[in-house]
Every structure is written in C-alpha cells, then in structure tokens.
Amino acid sequence: xxxxxxxxxxxxxxxxxxxxxxxxxxxxxxxxxxxxxxxxxxxxxxxxxxxxxxxxxxxxxxxxxxxxxxxxxxxxxxxxxxxxxxxxxxxxxxxxxxxxxxxxxxxxxxxxxxxxxxxxxxxxxxxxxxxxxxxxxxxxxxxxxxxxxxxxxxxxxxxxxxxxxxxxxxxxxxxxxxxxxxxxxxxxxxxxxxxxxxxxxxxxxxxxxxxxxxxxxxxxxxxxxxxxxxxxxxxxxxxxxxxxxxxxxxxxxxxxxxxxxxxxxxxxxxxxxxxxxxxxxxxxxxxxxxxxxxxxxxxxxxxxxxxxxxxxxxxxxxx
Amino acid sequence: xxxxxxxxxxxxxxxxxxxxxxxxxxxxxxxxxxxxxxxxxxxxxxxxxxxxxxxxxxxxxxxxxxxxxxxxxxxxxxxxxxxxxxxxxxxxxxxxxxxxxxxxxxxxxxxxxxxxxxxxxxxxxxxxxxx
Numbered sequence: 409x410x411x412x413x414x415x416x417x418x419x420x421x422x423x424x425x426x427x428x429x430x431x432x433x434x435x436x437x438x439x440x441x442x443x444x445x446x447x448x449x450x451x452x453x454x455x456x457x458x459x460x461x462x463x464x465x466x467x468x469x470x471x472x473x474x475x476x477x478x479x480x481x482x483x484x485x486x487x488x489x490x491x492x493x494x495x496x497x498x499x500x501x502x503x504x505x506x507x508x509x510x511x512x513x514x515x516x517x518x519x520x521x522x523x524x525x526x527x528x529x530x531x532x533x534x535x536x537x538x539x540x541x542x543x544x545x546x547x548x549x550x551x552x553x554x555x556x557x558x559x560x561x562x563x564x565x566x567x568x569x570x571x572x573x574x575x576x577x578x579x580x581x582x583x584x585x586x587x588x589x590x591x592x593x594x595x596x597x598x599x600x601x602x603x604x605x606x607x608x609x610x611x612x613x614x615x616x617x618x619x620x621x622x623x624x625x626x627x628x629x630x631x632x633x634x635x636x637x638x639x640x641x642x643x644x645x646x647x648x649x650x651x652x653x654x655x656x657x658x659x660x661x662x663x664x665x666x667x668x669x670x671x672x673x674x675x676x677x678x679x680x681x682x683x684x685x686x687x688x689x690x691x692x693x694x695x696x697x698x699x700x701x702x703x704x705x706x707x708x709x710x711x712x713x714x715x716x717x718x719x720x721x722x723x724x725x726x727x
Numbered sequence: 728x729x730x731x732x733x734x735x736x737x738x739x740x741x742x743x744x745x746x747x748x749x750x751x752x753x754x755x756x757x758x759x760x761x762x763x764x765x766x767x768x769x770x771x772x773x774x775x776x777x778x779x780x781x782x783x784x785x786x787x788x789x790x791x792x793x794x795x796x797x798x799x800x801x802x803x804x805x806x807x808x809x810x811x812x813x814x815x816x817x818x819x820x821x822x823x824x825x826x827x828x829x830x831x832x833x834x835x836x837x838x839x840x841x842x843x844x845x846x847x848x849x850x851x852x853x854x855x856x857x858x
Contacts, residue, residue, distance in 0.1 A: 422852055422853065430858045431858075433852075433853050435853060495835040496835070496837075498834070498835040499834075499835040499836050499837050500837075588853060590853050590854075590855070591858075592858025593854060593855045593856045593857065593858045594855070594858070595853070595855050603847070603849065604842075604844075604845065604847070605853070606847045606849035606850065606851040606853075607844075607851060607853055607854065607855050608851040608853065608854035608855070609854070609855060609856070610854055610855075610856040611856055611857060612856045612857055612858075613854050613855060613856030613857065613858045614854075614856070614858075615854070615856065621846075622847055622848075622849070622851045623844035623845060623846065623847060624844060624845045624846070624847035624849065625840075625844055626840075626841075626842040626845075627840055627841045627842055628840035628841065629840075630844065630855050631855065632855040632856050632857055633857060634856065634857030635857065636856065636857045637856075637857040637858055638857070638858075665856070665857060667855055669839070669840050669843060669844045670837055670838060670839060670840055671837075671838035671839060671840055671841070672838075675837040675838055676837075678837050679837045682837075697836065697837055697838075697839065698839045699837065699839050700839065700840070700843045700844055715843035716843065716844065717843075717844060717845060717846040718846070
C-alpha cells in the first residue's frame with residue numbers, strides 16, 4: 409500500500425491487487441482500516457470468482473450451465489447476482505443481456521482473456537440474436553434458476569460492478585470509513601471525504617494520465633465501457649468484447665469510450681455498456697434517465713450529457 | 728317365435744299393471760341417482776380445475792398465466808416466474824452480500840447519482856476506463 413492524496417488534504421491510502429482478469433484498487437479514508445478493508449476486498453473478489461466465472465469448471469454458474477434445461481436450486485449469492493443481471497437487461501431493453509455467453513464463445517472468448525488476447529482462429533459468425541434474458545426462469549421464493557439448453561450466461565457487465573458496490577458498502581459498514589473501490593476502472597464509492605474522491609478519466613483504466621481530466625465522485629458509481637481494451641483477432645477479423653444481443657456480434661463501433669455516473673457501480677456499468685451497444689441512440693437514452701455521461705466517438709470527439717461537468721447537451725444532429 | 732316363459736332375471740312386459748308402482752319408484756330413484764352423479768362430477772371437475780391452477784402457480788418455473796416472453800430477436804421458450812428483483816447492491820445483507828431484497832414489480836431502471844461528478848484538480852491515482 410502506498411499513500412496517495414485524493415481530493416481533500418488528508419492522506420488516503422490505496423491498495424492494489426489483481427483479480428478477475430483485471431486490477432483491483434481500494435482507497436480508504438482511515439489508514440487504520442487498510443487491513444480489514446483489504447480483507448473484505450479479497451473475500452468479495454474470491455466470492456464472485458467462485459460464483460460467476462465462466463472460465464472455472466468449479467464455479468456455481470458452470471454447474472448451472474451443466475444443468476441447463478432443468479430447474480436448479482442455487483445459492484442466494486448466485487440468485488442475487490443473476491437477478492441483478494436480469495434487472496440490467498430489463499432496464500436497458502435488452503441491450504445488456506446476460507445470455508450473450510454463447511455468442512462470446514463463438515467469438516473465441518471462451519477462456520481467460522490473457523489466452524485470447526494474442527488472437528484465436530476462426531471467423532466472424534453470421535449475425536444471430538442471442539436467446540434473450542427472458543428465457544432465464546427464476547423463482548426467487550424457491551431460489552431456483554432454469555436456463556434453456558444451449559444458453560450460457562455471461563455476467564461480466566454486472567458482476568464485477570456488483571462486487572465493487574458490495575466492497576464499498578461493506579467497508580463503510582464494517583470499517584466505519586469512506587471507501588473507493590475500483591475493479592478494472594468500475595468505481596464504487598461510499599462515505600467520500602469532503603470534495604469527493606478524484607477519479608481520472610480515460611480510454612484505458614491502466615493509463616494514469618492521458619489528458620482526459622478527472623472528476624470528483626461523491627456517491628454511487630462511475631464506470632467506463634470502451635474498445636481500448638479486450639480486443640483480439642478472430643481469424644482475419646478484429647473483434648471486441650461488447651456484444652450486441654441483437655446480432656450476437658461485437659457492437660458496431662460508434663463510441664470509443666463511454667463513462668457514466670450513476671447511483672451505483674452496477675447502474676453505471678449497465679448504462680455505459682448499454683450506451684456502447686445502442687450506438688447513436690445512446691445520448692437520448694442517457695439524457696432521458698438524467699445520467700451524467702461522457703462519450704468519446706471513435707473519431708475522438710467528446711460529447712457530454714448533463715449534468716456531467718461542462719455537460720452541454722450535444723447539438724442537434726449529433727449522435 | 729320363442730314363446731317360452733321368461734327366464735329368471737329377465738324383464739317382465741312393461742305393460743303389466745301390477746308392476747307400475749314399482750317401476751315408478753325405480754325410475755324416480757334412478758333419476759335421483761343420476762342427478763346426484765351429475766352434481767358429483769361437476770364438483771369434482773371444479774375441484775380438479777382449482778387444484779390444477781394452484782399447482783401451476785406453486786411449482787417452480789411454471790407460470791400460472793402464459794405470456795409472450797422472449798427477446799425481440801429470438802423465440803422465447805420460458806417466462807421468468809418472477810420479475811427480476813430491483814436490487815440495491817449496497818444494501819446490508821450479511822457478511823457476504825446475500826439476498827438483497829424481495830422481488831419487485833416496479834420496472835427496472837438505472838438511476839442517476841445523488842450528486843453529479845464535479846470538476847476537480849486534485850491529484851488522482853485511481854482511474855476509470857475500459858478494462
């Protein structure tokens with residue numbers, strides 16, 4: 409852990425580790441809470457990996473996939489995680505759909521990304537819509553889930569963000585201090601210091617400063633979806649990981665990066681992913697929900713949606 | 728033509744006036760039994776229907792009322808039994824998260840933050856970006 413000044417004049421601490429195929433960062437406002445907060449972070453990272461990893465045969469979701477076609481009793485944790493994913497699908501009119509797992513596999517993303525990044529053989533599959541989130545039958549009272557045969561759930565759009573939210577909430581509750589949790593750039597905040605937590609903006613969460621500026625986040629979550637990371641070659645085609653459920657193919661690039669602030673990290677990441685999929689329709693969709701957002705076109709033009717700082721609504725005719 | 732006396736157990740001729748009262752009593756009894764049987768059958772069918780409705784709602788994964796589920800792009804095969812819960816991911820629910828709340832019927836949506844991000848010049852070490 410290393411001290412870092414964030415927002416206010418008091419020293420905060422930051423803890424970094426690697427998990428879920430990306431990096432995790434934890435900032436706490438009380439230096440004395442570093443150790444218990446880091447322990448909470450690791451507990452939650454381990455929990456979500458055992459629960460929802462597509463790449464682990466022993467994960468609970470892998471067992472659910474093997475029982476496709478049958479009603480399966482699941483843990484409360486998996487039930488909750490799947491419900492959050494279905495809620496995201498409903499809230500985005502299906503733009504963020506957890507049943508894209510098979511489409512991901514057809515694009516070659518069927519193992520840890522480190523093994524995919526160098527490229528995989530194959531060719532772009534024909535456009536074909538995914539089964540759709542409504543095919544997932546959930547009975548909350550009985551704690552059961554049934555997915556149709558052939559359906560693979562990918563909870564990537566929500567599970568990581570949900571974990572960030574949980575860690576931030578638990579640190580606040582159990583350690584009694586403010587916390588910022590970033591899982592691969594998906595940020596959740598609780599108990600922010602005066603002035604908020606300063607968060608840098610950019611296309612790639614790993615780049616410390618690319619001149620895109622920063623914002624202070626006081627509550628909720630901040631998330632970015634984009635094309636800068638998780639791209640690979642599928643045969644002769646270059647593909648990325650944001651799948652349009654309507655086609656089962658990578659979303660047509662309109663935005664290079666979309667950053668959204670919302671009431672939670674789950675909501676922020678749901679909205680930023682949906683914006684990538686919705687393309688030109690993203691701006692009115694975000695505006696209708698009063699979601700502060702910053703969008704960067706593939707050409708580098710920056711468009712903001714109020715109340716983002718300097719968030720002038722885009723001029724008519726823009727995407 | 729066979730004119731031999733009726734064998735034991737065979738019907739006597741219907742026009743025999745000696746048997747008329749008995750026939751009337753028998754017909755009356757049969758009529759009552761028939762009505763009772765009809766009522767029992769109707770009751771049993773109603774009970775069966777009610778039981779079927781109850782079971783269809785009680786069994787996991789079986790919706791009581793079929794709906795036109797499915798994504799716009801593909802035919803649906805199943806309807807969620809419940810509307811996905813509107814979950815508050817930060818709600819206290821035990822040491823490892825756990826269920827966050829009951830299923831809700833309100834439409835799911837994404838909500839804005841209480842406070843919008845503000846400009847800052849403070850130094851940062853944490854960034855948001857694609858991952």
